[in-house]
Amino acid sequence: MRYSLLSLVSHALGGNRDWKPAWRDATPQPSYDVIVIGGGGHGLSTAYYLARDYGIANVAVLERGWIGGGNVGRNTTIVRSNYLLPGNIPLYELSMQLWEGLEQDINYNAMVSQRGVLNLYHSDGQRDAYARRGNAMRLHGIDAELLDKEGVRRLYPFLNFDQARFPIQGGLLQRRGGTVRHDAVAWGYARAASDRGVDIVQNCAVTGFLREGGRITGVETNRGAIRAKKVAMAVAGSSSEVAAMAGLRLPIESHVLQAFVSEGLKPIIPGVITFGAGHFYISQSDKGGLVFGGDIDGYNSYAQRGNLPVVEDVCEGGMALMPAIGRARLLRSWGGVVDMSMDGSPIIDRTPMDGLYLNAGWCYGGFKATPGSGTVFAHLIARDEPHPAATALTLDRFAQGRVIDEKGQGAQPNLH
């Protein structure tokens, strides 16, 4: 059913009793053209774009838990395309453009809000780095503005400008960046893919791969074997575990990233702000909670919860940036397991196993890439060649010495 003002009004007059489920909770068929492992944002968007752009609708999305229960529902909902390196910029900008038209495309209110993303700088050196980043963005046709201290003060007068240790000197602003309601992204893509014939199978954990010769021909699951011409992995957080079933080792470590939300407050923070002297980012949800986060815990973890030292570190960052935050009470915190790749950038590529495709290594940045990731991954699966926006994100770039290291930290995933 297509959602519209008319459908809203007619259901409201009927007491909202006859809404149908937004997507089919399918049972797995014996075989498909494509199996996508992982029913997170990236898996669902991949299935949707396979059906929409490449006419491949005989697709199953296999989710170990439930739709929306993984990282697509655990992130801090920020979207932006303010990257520096040419290997990354086209993908994130493609994604940003897809966010801008997403709700009309999938007929679902994802609350896309281009409220602006501001990265603060606190030193001359950091200003130069942000000027360079802004120039790189503008050379790729992306909006970027370098603000001085007064420019930041006009937007956010309540920040701690004259902090003795890290005074705010200015910021790099991407006005097109913002936030998107993450649950609605999962549900909206699930509904749009399901409407085009994609089977979304929940509570279906992959336990192994079917092989013929050197080729992957399907998967073993807790609900039986399912055959497919092509199998695609979109299981960031668990990529190493699933890849190991196919005999692959990946340039990835799994780490836990925490996020936090305060009690609901009246509107105070209109956009997204990041602190440049520590790792802290904050925005305010439409419900009023301050949504914020910081560093990963720093050691390998498959626990979907974090430890207290990072809670303290994140809150210290918040207090340094915006002392008023100290009056708000913390409502909830949680953790998500992320793929930290060896250069901090994602991997979207074929694997050495024929018939097996890999989408992994999203580090902190998977949510913002959801539409772009699905688009380029669907292209790779359908055409067996990389999408023009994702030619550099190969699996062999590490061995080849063509890493895409935005932070310049080297092969130390807990520092990216």
Next chain:
Amino acid sequence: MRIPCPYCGPRDSSEFAYHGDAAPRRPADGDAAAMATYVYLRDNPAGPMEELWYHAYGCRSWLVVCRDTRDHTITGAKPVATHGATA
């Protein structure tokens, strides 16, 4: 999370710096493929794992700690010299 340092006793993990999996061994110079494997590829297990921790705010020893990555249960810590790992 507390790490049982063999020299200092149980200490808070915030005193330590993390250097990841203790399993990779540096290959001989000249073998580019083996070097790429050593630098970039990891088993990344969900379960018990031996890993390198440096007691930066303590005795400044490198340790090999066995920790379960699913629940952070630590079952042992020993000096790196007795383990043979290379940082």
